[in-house]
Amino acid sequence: MGHMLFIDQPLNVGFSYSGNRTGTQQVSSSNEGALHLVNFLYNFYREWPKLAASPLYITGESFAGHYIPAFAREILLNETFKAATKVNLKGVAIGDGWVDPINQFNYYDSLLYSAGIISNKFREDDYVINTAGVLNYLNSVNWNYISNWKRARKDVWRINNQIRGWAKTYGNLWFVLVNRAGHLVPTDQPESAFNMFGHFVRDDRNWNQ
Incomplete structure (x- = not known):
């Protein structure tokens, strides 16, 4: 069984508020927002410590393409946080990200x-x-294996013999194109979105199903 946790981020967006929506309490950078998220996760795992052992996937879409990399980087580099929580960060997924x-x-x-x-x-x-x-x-991307990524093949992606798009993977870097989807893939193609995420969390690279 998995758990889904939705976070309105950064501070003072949606239901995430400080009581002061102006002035110094506004988030001014992705790195600052990442510190807030790590602080949130620290308190979350302190309340439910058993969940820290579960694989953690950070996901988002659009402008989350700025926040998610900063959040993941802060988790990976924050030794104090990792030692205190034993967090098990397994991956990040960015949908149509800026x-x-x-x-x-x-x-x-x-x-x-x-x-x-x-x-x-x-x-x-x-x-x-x-x-x-x-x-x-x-x-x-500045990555040791980027040349291998560039040469990686594109695999046709099928669900029940119907073409849903194509995928390209090498190592930990994945790219999946979803046919007939706009900016909000889960809204436009919910079955494809669910199937795609299943491939990701299972590390399943067999796209012809």
């Missing part, structure tokens, strides 16, 4: 042009995260 604006933003015009939406290539910033931009930043 992670690296420099390497993502320049692909909006290419996306619109290749889709036949515009006749001339020009900058248009009303469109959400696109596949070409995400792949561009993944190919730019």
